[in-house]
Amino acid sequence: MTALIEVRDASVRYLSTGQTALSSTALTVAAGELTLVCGPSGCGKSTLLRLVNGLIPYSYRAAVTGEVLVDGRPVAGRTIRDISTVVGTMLQDPRKQVVGTTVRSEIAFGPENLGLPRAEIRRRIIEVAERVGISHLLERATAGLSGGELQMVAFAGVLVMRPKVVVVDEPLANLDPAASLRLMREVRRFVDEGGAAVVVEHRVEEILEFQPSQVLYMEDGRTRYQGPVDGFLRMAPAGHVKLPFATLVARAGELPEVTPPPHHAAGESTPRLEYRGADLGYGARTVLSGVDLALGPRERVAVLGPNGAGKSTLLRAAVMLTAASRGEVLVDGAPIAERSILSLATTFGYVFQNPGQALFSATVGQELAFGPRNLGWSPEEIARESENVLRATLLDGEKDIMDRPPRTLSYGQQRRLTVALALAMRPRTLILDEPTAGQDLRTTTEFIGHALAAESVESVYFITHDVDLALTYAGRIIVVDQGRVVADASPAELARTEGLWSGAGLQETSLVRAVRDHLADAGSIPHPFDLARRLSQLARSNQTPQEGTTPS
Amino acid sequence: MDVTPRYLGAGSFLSRRDPRVLLLVPVLYLVAVAGIADLRAVLLCAVAALLYYRAAGIPWRGVRANWAFMLTFTTILVVVNSILTSTDTRAGGNSEVLFTIPVTHSAITWTTLSYAAAVFTRYVTLAMVGFPVAFNIAPSDLGVAFARLGLSQRLAYGVDLTFRFLPSTWASLHETIDAQRIRGYEHSRSRNPVKRLIALKPVVVPVTVNALIDAEDTVNAMDLRGFGGRHRTWMRELAFDRADVLILAGFCAVAAAMVAARFLGLTGAVWVP
Numbered sequence: 075m076t077a078l079i080e081v082r083d084a085s086v087r088y089l090s091t092g093q094t095a096l097s098s099t100a101l102t103v104a105a106g107e108l109t110l111v112c113g114p115s116g117c118g119k120s121t122l123l124r125l126v127n128g129l130i131p132y133s134y135r136a137a138v139t140g141e142v143l144v145d146g147r148p149v150a151g152r153t154i155r156d157i158s159t160v161v162g163t164m165l166q167d168p169r170k171q172v173v174g175t176t177v178r179s180e181i182a183f184g185p186e187n188l189g190l191p192r193a194e195i196r197r198r199i200i201e202v203a204e205r206v207g208i209s210h211l212l213e214r215a216t217a218g219l220s221g222g223e224l225q226m227v228a229f230a231g232v233l234v235m236r237p238k239v240v241v242v243d244e245p246l247a248n249l250d251p252a253a254s255l256r257l258m259r260e261v262r263r264f265v266d267e268g269g270a271a272v273v274v275e276h277r278v279e280e281i282l283e284f285q286p287s288q289v290l291y292m293e294d295g296r297t298r299y300q301g302p303v304d305g306f307l308r309m310a311p312a313g314h315v316k317l318p319f320a321t322l323v324a325r326a327g328e329l330p331e332v333t334p335p336p337h338h339a340a341g342e343s344t345p346r347l348e349y350r351g352a353d354l355g356y357g358a359r360t361v362l363s364g365v366d367l368a369l370g371p372r373e374r375v376a377v378l379g380p381n382g383a384g385k386s387t388l389l390r391a392a393v394m395l396t397a398a399s400r401g402e403v404l405v406d407g408a409p410i411a412e413r414s415i416l417s418l419a420t421t422f423g424y425v426f427q428n429p430g431q432a433l434f435s436a437t438v439g440q441e442l443a444f445g446p447r448n449l450g451w452s453p454e455e456i457a458r459e460s461e462n463v464l465r466a467t468l469l470d471g472e473k474d475i476m477d478r479p480p481r482t483l484s485y486g487q488q489r490r491l492t493v494a495l496a497l498a499m500r501p502r503t504l505i506l507d508e509p510t511a512g513q514d515l516r517t518t519t520e521f522i523g524h525a526l527a528a529e530s531v532e533s534v535y536f537i538t539h540d541v542d543l544a545l546t547y548a549g550r551i552i553v554v555d556q557g558r559v560v561a562d563a564s565p566a567e568l569a570r571t572e573g574l575w576s577g578a579g580l581q582e583t584s585l586v587r588a589v590r591d592h593l594a595d596a597g598s599i600p601h602p603f604d605l606a607r608r609l610s611q612l613a614r615s616n617q618t619p620q621e622g623t624t625p626s
Numbered sequence: 627m628d629v630t631p632r633y634l635g636a637g638s639f640l641s642r643r644d645p646r647v648l649l650l651v652p653v654l655y656l657v658a659v660a661g662i663a664d665l666r667a668v669l670l671c672a673v674a675a676l677l678y679y680r681a682a683g684i685p686w687r688g689v690r691a692n693w694a695f696m697l698t699f700t701t702i703l704v705v706v707n708s709i710l711t712s713t714d715t716r717a718g719g720n721s722e723v724l725f726t727i728p729v730t731h732s733a734i735t736w737t738t739l740s741y742a743a744a745v746f747t748r749y750v751t752l753a754m755v756g757f758p759v760a761f762n763i764a765p766s767d768l769g770v771a772f773a774r775l776g777l778s779q780r781l782a783y784g785v786d787l788t789f790r791f792l793p794s795t796w797a798s799l800h801e802t803i804d805a806q807r808i809r810g811y812e813h814s815r816s817r818n819p820v821k822r823l824i825a826l827k828p829v830v831v832p833v834t835v836n837a838l839i840d841a842e843d844t845v846n847a848m849d850l851r852g853f854g855g856r857h858r859t860w861m862r863e864l865a866f867d868r869a870d871v872l873i874l875a876g877f878c879a880v881a882a883a884m885v886a887a888r889f890l891g892l893t894g895a896v897w898v899p
Contacts, residue, residue: 133846155852163850170843175765175790182861187852195861215765217793235851395804416810424808430839431798431805434831444828448810481835495809 076146078160078239078270079103079126084140086121086130095121097295098140103239103272108265110281110303111274113292114314114514115486119274121295123241126272128157145238159188162237164257166244168221168228177203177219177227178212184235202234206260221381222253229260239270246277247511250380250539251581258284276514277540278310279318279584291315312603316515316542319584322602326610329603332519335526335547344407346371346421346503346533347392351401354387360399361387362557371406371502374526375535376544378580379554385537388554389505392422392535416448423496423531427508429488430481432495438469438483439476441491445499456498463494467524486517493525504528506536510543522547542585545569546601553580565589565599635762638683644870645763645771651678654877655755658884665744667884667893668751674880675751678873682758689757700749708742709734741896765789770860779858787844795837802832 079101086096096118103109111119124130125142132154142149145160165171174180178199185195203209206226211219219227225245232240242261246254261271262284275281278289282303289306291299299309307321313330322329345368355361362384369375377385390396391403394415403410405421413421426432435441442460451459464470467490472478480491489509496504504525510518518540526534526547538544544551545565553561553574561574568574569589575582589599592609599605635641640648659671710730723733732738763771769786773779803811806828814825848854866874887893 127850129846129850133849154849155855158850158852163847165843165847167843169794170840171847173787173790173844173848175786179766179786179861183848183853184851186859186861187855189855189857189859192859192861192863195859216790231851390804393808395808415807419808419810422808426801426805428801428836430836431802431832432809434806434828444811445809499809 077102077104077143078145079272080141080143081122081125082141082143084125084138084142086118086125087137089135089137095136095295096125099292099295099297100300101126101272101290103270105238105268105270106265107270107287108262108284109270109272109288109290110278110286111272111290111292112276112278112281112315113298114516115276116294116484117292118295119292120243122290122292123163123243123272123274126239127161127163127241128152128154155187158184158237159235160238162232162235162240164229164232164240164242164245166247168224168248171228172216172224172231174216174231176212177208177214177216180216180227181212181230181234184231188235198234198236202230205233206230220253221249222256225249225253225257226260229257233264237269239272240264241272241274243274244276245273246275246280251280251541252380255280255283255581277316279316280581282318313519314514314516319588319602319606322606323588323610323613326607329606332601332603334601335523344371345369345404346373346406347535348404348407349388349391349398349401350404352391352398352403353400354384354391354396354398354403356387356396360557361396362554362559365401365559367552367559367562369533369535371532373533373535374547374549375533376548376551377535377537377554378539378541378544378551380580383554384557385554386507388552388559389424389507389535389537392503392505393418393424395424419445419499420449420501422503422505423493423499423501424505425492425496425507425509425525427511429485429492432492433480433488436479437477438464438480438491441480442476442495442498445495449499459498459500463497466497466528467491467494468520469494486513486521489513489517489521490524493521493528497528497530500530502531503533503535504531506534508538509536510538510540518543541580541583542602545585545589545599566593566595569593569599632688632761633764634688635682635684635758636764638762639681639869640678640683640758641762641764643762643873644864644866645767646775646864647866647870647873648758648763649771649775650874651877652752652755652759654874654881656752658877658881659748659751661888662748662884662893663741663744663895664893664897665740665747666897667887668744668747671880671884672747672751674877675754679754679757682762684757684761689761692757693753696753697750700746700753704742704746704749708745709738736898737896740898744896767862770862770864773860774864780854783853791844795833798836799829799833802829802836805832 081099081101084096084099085094087094099122101122111122113119121130124134125138128149130136131138144157149157172180174183181199181202182195185198203212206229208226208230211223211227216224216227240261245257258281261273265271273281286303288301289299289303290297291306291310299306307317310317312322312325312328347369349365349367352365353360353363354365365388377388379385387396391398392405394410405413405418433441435444439460442463443456446456446459461470464475469475469487469490480488483491506525509521509525513521522543548565551563551565551568552559561568561571563571566589569586574580575586585602588605593599600608655671655675659668662668710727710732723735725734726732727734768789769782772785773782811828814822816822816825884893
């Protein structure tokens with residue numbers, strides 16, 4: 075069988091930075107194969123993807139050695155336009171990929187560029203829209219689509235060009251699990267019908283459900299493993315890759331020790347944030363209705379739910395970025411309306427998902443000083459607090475950090491800096507909006523660890539799509555769906571609520587099943603590594619299998 | 627504020643027209659009314675503009691705020707330029723001073739008022755023929771309309787992209803303002819324009835940098851779908867029908883007549899009753 079993609083001993087060095095992003099990498103993808111490419115952030119996954127779809131060297135200036143063949147022909151000397159008829163690319167964020175104002179014009183975009191006759195374009199649009207189940211959306215404006223709908227429209231826009239291979243960049247990064255997995259089911263179907271797919275993703279466990287033919291695991295631009303899933307599960311570093319819980323149990327002896335973040339003992343009774351029959355929204359648009367909740371001053375609360383369900387709206391009310399049109403919101407027992415946004419900054423430190431939305435100063439020092447200066451603090455106080463928060467977020471080790479332009483930091487460091495910006499205003503509660511979206515396990519663990527361990531912070535409330543993150547780090551989980559709070563329970567209780575996992579944009583993971591099957595108490599749960607060790611020891615002592623699940 | 631393009635005139639006579647008609651009519655109308663000082667001639671053109679606007683079927687409720695802004699802005703402009711400063715007095719005839727503006731001491735004559743009315747009518751009617759461009763062309767038709775008018779494929783699709791990304795850029799702006807507000811950012815109340823501009827930095831810098839980063843991804847996504855080739859099919863077919871031709875011919879005739887009248891010196895002077 076002719077390989078659709080062949081990468082032979084390829085190395086890539088970006089000319090702009092001089093950095094070698096890929097070294098001596100090989101990859102062969104044939105029809106009917108689904109290849110999973112994984113590895114920590116900065117390992118070269120995106121560079122490999124750009125090499126395959128032709129963006130390197132056509133859009134990125136880079137020195138490439140080795141050979142890349144697409145559909146049996148070298149990419150050198152071919153145009154991106156030519157390669158695009160063989161390789162279709164799904165970007166991580168469909169909002170940047172979708173360029174048409176309506177769904178119909180979006181799907182037509184590729185065939186129009188190829189200069190196909192109108193009749194053929196119309197025929198293809200109908201065919202592909204029926205295939206991915208979006209016929210009812212054809213006349214809708216793309217600006218009004220949900221995240222899940224947008225992703226399916228973007229995929230239709232790729233399929234309509236009839237590629238032989240699709241490359242999918244982090245399909246789970248931006249959307250709720252249910253929406254992302256709908257896309258993955260379509261990718262699998264494409265492969266089953268004779269196509270090929272290369273999927274780049276950190277969250278390995280979810281992709282394993284779709285039975286990849288091979289896994290390419292990379293670190294520092296080099297291939298560390300290439301082969302079938304079984305071998306990968308035996309070698310993958312558990313601290314870097316999110317593996318199925320059954321694999322953690324099987325490899326319990328190798329799992330790294332984890333230090334649970336310190337937890338403040340509960341004691342005070344006045345809720346930090348309380349909603350009394352609150353309707354929350356923006357202007358005349360109500361997003362959440364009839365919210366009755368009390369979040370404690372020393373709690374760790376995770377908010378789960380599908381895209382657009384109202385998770386962010388719920389917690390934005392804490393800093394008055396949204397207001398209650400009915401009912402009321404109270405902070406430390408007093409109506410929030412009596413407070414100003416600035417005074418709330420010393421109660422709640424709100425960290426937005428995209429660090430780029432906060433960073434504007436020439437140096438990290440100036441960036442850190444912006445909030446405290448607005449609070450009227452003295453330069454000495456600001457300098458002292460800046461040093462403290464850089465230490466708390468482990469950024470103090472970076473050379474000349476205070477004089478560095480914030481945007482020259484790596485993405486992970488920028489995220490930690492945004493936590494530092496919030497901490498610099500000495501909040502008692504930290505609110506994190508999608509703290510780990512699109513980040514690898516090690517970065518996630520580091521980031522959430524720093525946030526939870528911050529000395530002055532009594533409580534942390536965080537919004538996430540990552541069910542396992544919520545189970546691992548929260549003491550209480552709130553699920554929001556279709557404008558209402560549909561569940562409010564401890565992680566263990568939530569894992570046992572079976573009806574919940576088929577709706578609310580959630581996806582049951584192997585950790586959920588393990589908690590349900592093996593933890594009897596209803597409180598918070600141990601770190602997955604500790605739970606895996608515990609179950610492994612129990613299995614050895616009982617000589618009976620004690621795994622939560624087995625990988626498919 | 628919703629910045630999503632509003633297709634308010636959907637289903638009306640004008641929205642059924644070839645979008646190129648809606649783009650060409652304002653140009654022809656501008657040619658017709660430019661430089662006309664005679665109120666009677668402007669009012670004659672205004673009849674055509676009013677009929678055209680009526681055919682657009684734009685619901686009043688949908689554009690009430692736009693008209694309020696337009697009329698306020700135009701009134702201020704006309705009052706300042708034509709009445710307070712009395713810039714144009716190109717007329718003979720009746721120059722009797724009706725009254726004097728107290729502070730500026732501008733003498734108001736029939737000539738001044740007639741000229742101000744002509745300018746005001748010109749601006750308002752230009753808005754009448756311009757509104758259908760915003761509210762009667764389906765957003766997905768704009769790119770192809772410009773392309774068929776001779777604009778390059780890239781520029782024409784750029785128009786489409788502007789409308790596509792306007793709502794998300796607006797959302798990004800609001801998200802950035804929110805992110806900075808919780809750090810104590812407030813709009814500057816200073817009267818010094820330089821200080822006001824500098825105070826915008828916490829919002830302008832992140833929005834601009836993020837837009838540039840996002841634009842790079844979008845350009846890559848477009849390249850990966852074959853954009854930029856010499857030949858491109860526009861799925862939307864455009865063809866002038868009889869009504870389109872009649873409308874264009876009508877406005878061409880108005881433009882030609884007004885240009886001719888101007889050259890003959892019939893409309894250059896301010897009409898004084």
